Amino acid sequence: MMSHVTTMVPVLELPVAHCPFWPAELGVRYLVVPRAPSAGQVGAAAWALVAWAATDDRGTVVATNAAEAVELCLASGEQGEFAAGGLRVGTGDLVLDPGCCFGLDEWRAWVDIAAGGTADLGHDPGLLVEHLGEVVRLTEVDDDDEPAGRVVELPRAELRELLHEVRSDLLGFLDALGEWARRTVPAQADRFVAAVDRRLAISPAF
Known part of the structure; x- marks a missing residue:
């Protein structure tokens, strides 16, 4: 089970609404947030971060x-759904996507797991976290918290290393977002x- 290389990448859940304001690579449910994103990937990520504030409850774009x-996003502060997504864990052909009601803004919950704790990682599907000595076992569970058959195990030290890589990915994305914002919304760039x-x-740091 532990013979495959384990990967962990940040992902954002993309909104259903089309982005009418800038080019965005949509068309998938989860966008991997890479360290060196393309312009279309930055646009898609920016839309994922902004769309909840720029659309109404029916998904209709209300910004002009x-x-x-x-x-609208900046004025809303931290209210509402800001960064649906989380961390995607993969090993071999197995991929565990984030559960519902867990956001990329909560990714540091995994730091607590790497330190020997646990966390609520969402549902539909959920993940049961178990510590077996120095190994962390992640078991996908259904709505009744029953095992769904998919399991990933990795050493706790490896999880810590993966989380540092996740932070590096996010730092690279943040740099790219700054360049994008200065071109696209210069008046709001620094605040955004x-x-x-x-x-x-x-x-x-952590």
């Missing part, structure tokens, strides 16, 4: 331009990048 969309950094807890 890019600057207004970002301003600072808000994303703060909300996703990217810069603080």
Whole structure:
């Protein structure tokens, strides 16, 4: 079970609503947030972060331009769904995506797991976290918290290393987001990048 290389990458759940304000690579449920994203990937991630504030309950876009969309996000503070997604764990052909009601803004819950603790990682599917000595076992569970048959095991030290790589991915994305924002919404660029950094807890070391 532990013979495969384990990977862990940050992902954002993309909104259903089309982005009318800037190019965005949509069309998948989860966007992997890479360390060196393309312009289309940055646009998609930015839309994932902004769309909840720029659309109504029916998914209709209510903002009239890019600057207004970002301003609505900034004005909303930390209310609402800001960063649906989380961390995707993979090993071999097995991929465990984040559960519902867990966001990329909560990714540091995994730091607690690496330190020997546990965390609520969402549902549909959920993940049961068990510590077996120096090994962390992740078991996918159904709505009744019953094992769904998919399991990943990895040493706790490896999990810590993977989390440092996740933070490096997010730092690279943040740099790319800054370049994108200065081109796309220059008046809001610094505030937007600072808000994303703060909300996703990217810069603080651990």
